[in-house]
Amino acid sequence: MPCEQNSLRQIAPRRRRREGRYPAYTRVSKADGSQVHDLQHDAPVAAGVDPKRIHKDSISGIRDSRSGLDQCLTALAPGTRW
Helix, strand or coil: CHHHHHHHHHHHHHHHHHCECCCEEEEECCCCCCCCCHHHHHHHHHCCECHHHEEEEECCCCCCCCHHHHHHHHHCCCCCCC
């Protein structure tokens, strides 16, 4: 058991360093204020995503151009370091 406890101590700090580094994306269909990002925002934050790294769009899903999604995908691009 002592070996297992030491292993957990070594892993835990690494997890904390990675917390908040991943991007997230939220979208609501209506920009008129009748739909809000609150619940979609709270879930990634609870999972450890830094609120500054949550990209948002308030736009219909039928549109091809979504700036928040483009920003999130850029953050996930190969070679991106977190």
